[in-house]
Amino acid sequence: MNIVIVDDEIVIRRGLRRIIELSEIDITNVREASDGREAYELLLKEPCDLLITDIFMPIMDGLELITAIRQINKTLEIVILSGFGEFHYAQEAIRHGVMDYILKPMNPILVKGVLDAVQHKLVQRKRSISLQSQCYNRCTGYVDKLVEALWQLDMQQIQLGLERIEIEVCELPLNEPEITQVYIELLSWIVTKIEAKGGTYLHLRESINIQLIENEMANKRRFSFAIQGIADVIRLHCNWGQREPIRDAIDYIHTNYANSELTLAELLQLTGLSATYFYELFKAETGHNFKNFLIRLRIEKAKTLLNTSEYKTYEVGERVGYTDYPHFAKIFKSLVGLSPTDYKKHNGGL
CATH class of the missing domain: 3.40.50.2300 (Response regulator)
Structure with a gap:
């Protein structure tokens, strides 16, 4: 040292x-x-x-x-x-x-304790760097093939590439945090290589919420989730007209907002997108995430019913997807500034 x-x-x-x-x-x-x-x-x-x-x-x-x-x-x-x-x-x-x-x-004993801690940290860092270097050397060829498969949107080759990379990583004596870090750095490497191809992918990184992916990887420890997300974005880059899955999701919400059990899982199944990229694309299209979009839509529909119908306020809540009236009233007031009852009176509802 x-x-x-x-x-x-x-x-x-x-x-x-x-x-x-x-x-x-x-x-x-x-x-x-x-x-x-x-x-x-x-x-x-x-x-x-x-x-x-x-x-x-x-x-x-x-x-x-x-x-x-x-x-x-x-x-x-x-x-x-x-x-x-x-x-x-x-x-x-x-x-x-x-x-x-x-x-x-x-105190010499306390000083030695600090020095031991520093030495341990340095040894661990050198070990981690060495193992990561070994990993990159072993994965280089597979990363190149995976990038090409992503470029071609060849899902079979993407899967094969993922399997080979995961095998190589698992064969190294890495602990969980080190594995996650290796995958995060491999992900950044892959994005850089795709961007280097230029064209519509020149600013691919800007379309990918790396932080969101890193969090997902840290939570699920699965590299494949991140790669699937990149494939989703590339697929949409290939044909921007494929924003339709998001528009289909929006139409579905407008049709089913009154269903109190409407969930994000239904929309993911409908669109075939991963949760990460559904979030990114939906927010880009609407300015809101799914939950906030649904809440705002329900409250707008409730305002219309309060103005134009004879439904009681709790019935209005039920008709826009809220089975719990106090919860509906609380959300309504937080967005509108008035309780449903006061809003109905103030606007001369029927």
């Missing part, structure tokens, strides 16, 4: 160096700096694995150093030295991605 110690007190620096040298962690080099600017220049010349810095120093203090370093190195592990009266500043540093802090005067 390559370490840089930053403190304006030489006694602190030397004491910490001694503790580090007596610890059992694997040390490559320990360098010292007396202020933030000197440390910054050291790190520009030769990066390190761990930066241990005091907060209050002349010229450039610890917080300024951390802020500057984070501009050029997002992954550097940082531990701060903090006195008992400096905890507020320690909290501020932690918001900048500091891993831990060491209280002065230093």
Whole structure:
């Protein structure tokens, strides 16, 4: 481990160096700096694995150093030295991605505990990078074939490509978070390769809610869901007239809004789209997600009935899909600003 110690007190620096040298962690080099600017220049010349810095120093203090370093190195592990009266500043540093802090005067046992934690994290990171690199090397050919299958919308080859990639990933000793991260990065790689083909796919990433896909993958741990979503978008890019599945869904909602058991699952079955891309396309078409669209439609229909019919307010609720009148009244008032009864009176309903 390559370490840089930053403190304006030489006694602190030397004491910490001694503790580090007596610890059992694997040390490559320990360098010292007396202020933030000197440390910054050291790190520009030769990066390190761990930066241990005091907060209050002349010229450039610890917080300024951390802020500057984070501009050029997002992954550097940082531990701060903090006195008992400096905890507020320690909290501020932690918001900048500091891993831990060491209280002065230093306790060798506690310092060693922090060093052990840093070393463990670095070992895990190197292991993860190594395994991911192996995965990419093993998957390159299959990714290229999968991209071509997506380009051609060859669903049989897409399925074969998915199976081969999942086999290769599963053969590596990755834990669950690492598997999810590998799939997320493979997904980004695939999107980049498709965009590189140009044409209507040049801005494919803009049509894909990567964050939504990542959440779905993290929850379901299935790469195939994400790839199916990409296939959905490509299919719609191939023929934008195929926005019709969404229009069919909208027509279906207008026809069946009074059904209190109307669900998103029915619309997914009707359109054949994945949940992720139904959400994206439906919102692009209507400006709302399915739930909000249905609520607004039901309330508009309720307003019409309150204005033009002799139905009692609870009957109006039932006729637009609400079997629970208090729930209907609450939603109605939140959108209209009046209760159904007051709205009927105010608008001179029958």
